[in-house]
Amino acid sequence: MSPLTARLLPALAALAGLCLLASPAQADSGSVMPRQILPAYQQECAACHLAYPPGMLPAQSWKRIMGGLDRHYGTDASLDEASVRQIGAWLQTHAGSYKRVSSEAPPQDRITRSPWFERKHRQLDPTIWKQAAVKSAANCMACHSGAEKGRFDDDELRFPAGLDARYRRNWDQD
Structure with a gap:
């Protein structure tokens, strides 16, 4: 290995690590749907309705929604505990946290009742x-x-x- 390569290698590794850390934030930078959609989320949620982009609601809304699937807007959408944990964690990671979605949950955790939705x-x-x-x-x-x-x-x-x-x-x- 050349001396130049030996000096550049740690810097490139650090840069690659920063890119990996920044990828979840990119979901909040302009698009409300992460680049990689969790297959379980797509399979379970899109079976009945649009798999709404997680960036449309704050984390606390997603937590309540996932905790009340047995009464999901008038329907029993219960899932096994492993799926609830997996989907819930993904929603928390990609929940809205930018200017469109305030940290305050909309009434009944409904996207359509959020201030930004009503304004648009x-x-x-x-x-x-x-x-x-x-x-x-x-x-x-x-x-x-x-x-x-x-x-x-x-x-x-x-x-x-x-x-x-x-x-x-x-x-x-x-």
Whole structure:
């Protein structure tokens, strides 16, 4: 090994270690879905609804949600203890902690009741959530084509097929 290589090797190892430590924080830097989605989270949660990006709620909300799966918004979504621990730890690691998600949990730990969600959707007519093409505010995929990948950019909005045209003005204003 050359003397230069011997001097650079410790510095490169330290830099690689810093990159590994920084990767969870990257989930909070702009995208609310981590690059690597825990397969158990995708399998269990996406079986019934969108596997919501963990960055959409603070850690305390995810802790309560995972602790109450037997009464998960009116449904028994119980999992075995190992799955609860694994998914819960992943959600805690990737929970929202940046400017969009405050440390204060939204009412009932609902993403759709969070201040940032309400602010982003304030121009929508409230009746839009009840339309058959949308169904509820929790159905992100009705309008956000990148929702399954954690992308909610305004550039990727789509007007839901079957939604009454009178609501189209809301898409033009965003």
